[in-house]
Amino acid sequence: MTAAVQPSRTAFEQPASPGETDASALDAIGALPRETLGERVTGELRSLLVAGRLAPGEKLSLRRVAEALGVSMMPVREAVSRLAADGALEVLPGRAVRVPVLSLAQFRELTRLRLVVEGFAAEEAARQATPADIDRIVAFDAAFRQAASADPPDSAAAVAANRDLHFALYEAAAMPSLIEMIERLWLKAGPILNLDMRHEPRRLEGGSAMQAHARLLDAVRRRDAPAARAALEDDIAAAAAHIEETGQLRA
């Protein structure tokens, strides 16, 4: 999931026999991605943030990031602008852009919002999930168990699998704007949540998370929306409680 940004411009050729017009072939090719450079940098920074690979308080320099990614300063500016608008980054008035350091109050507010929003998503997912959705969730759950219970635990893989598991669930709700909202919440809470998970991949997390995931999966299979919500809320609450104990939060 590191997905290094490629400075090389994406190809947009596909000559497709200029003389002929074969309707079936034309319909087959589907709207090539055409992602802008700024969007790619945004995606890169987002994945670093939710994975906890950028620590709270860490300072970023537009020029340094640009150089590291092999692009000009311009796309980085755009990416930082967007992320700052989301509250995922913070531009101090005078100088420097950094990863925000959450206060205890801010973290608790974020947790409450996650309970409300992700709880709703879990309910809806339990009602709408297709068998294919459930299969995907199961696969990520297996990956998470394996990464978390390995010896030594693969913390990076566990973080990734945990994220994939949750979002596979939320995507089953089939509400795009809801997913955007949740992504924004994860973007804000990701740095502390996953930075910690990387350091202590086992502990309480290992046990309670796996148990909550199992209950969650069971509830989704039974289409029991309230039970799915309850399981997910326990998962979130347990992780939050663990973070508060370690206490890396500002006063």
Place this chain on the structure above:
Amino acid sequence: MTAAVQPSRTAFEQPASPGETDASALDAIGALPRETLGERVTGELRSLLVAGRLAPGEKLSLRRVAEALGVSMMPVREAVSRLAADGALEVLPGRAVRVPVLSLAQFRELTRLRLVVEGFAAEEAARQATPADIDRIVAFDAAFRQAASADPPDSAAAVAANRDLHFALYEAAAMPSLIEMIERLWLKAGPILNLDMRHEPRRLEGGSAMQAHARLLDAVRRRDAPAARAALEDDIAAAAAHIEETGQLRA
């Protein structure tokens, strides 16, 4: 609420007697705003969007906006970047940035999310509201009634008062991130919601909105969280139903 952008650079002087250090006077002055140009443009576009003064489907040109606001293209780019990240604007792959045209499904999803999130905010506000908060809500409610029931109705004032009323309520919950979430929802739904309200300031809106507001205020005064949520949900649902009837939504 039109708050035209001033091209003139904000002063940041305040020499303050370079030789002396008067602690009491220094503590009195409080961190002068120092808003960046891009932020000001963002705010201007945001207020235009939530007020419904930019119609869905309307196309914007960075250069035109920049010229109209008397700034360079650069701050406009930043503002559009942020708003596009929020989904409040849409940058088409090839060319042009425009106000998104919601499909019926998208509008319904937005409405469901508003019910969940703003409903929660209303509950929390009913529990936490101080007398000062209630006073502010009452004032905006009075302004809304006056604007809506005037002859002819003052649609612009009604839209502004309605927004102020709702956000005065949400601010009583004292959850900053929650307010950001709601602002984002309003940014997406604002263009259709308020564009319509400007055209038909009376109709069903006039009656049901005033009634819902009255019930809402009564519930908050009694600290009845469920009743506050119910009143707000009725307000949102009635407005949404009205929009769906007029049917300016994409298939």
Place this chain on the structure above:
DNA sequence: TGTCGTGATCTGTGATCACAGTTAGGTTGG
């Protein structure tokens, strides 16, 4: 008369430059 090529014009994107303000580190004065 309808359709397709074709050019001018305008679009957002990216790069580069200029600048005010801040920070950090070294140096000087006490």
Place this chain on the structure above:
DNA sequence: CCAACCTAACTGTGATCACAGATCACGACA
């Protein structure tokens, strides 16, 4: 030995320029 100053490097912000791609209107060909 500590504090204050002062300079040099670096910060984000804004402006300007260059460019590929899209749109639109006009005109030629069928």
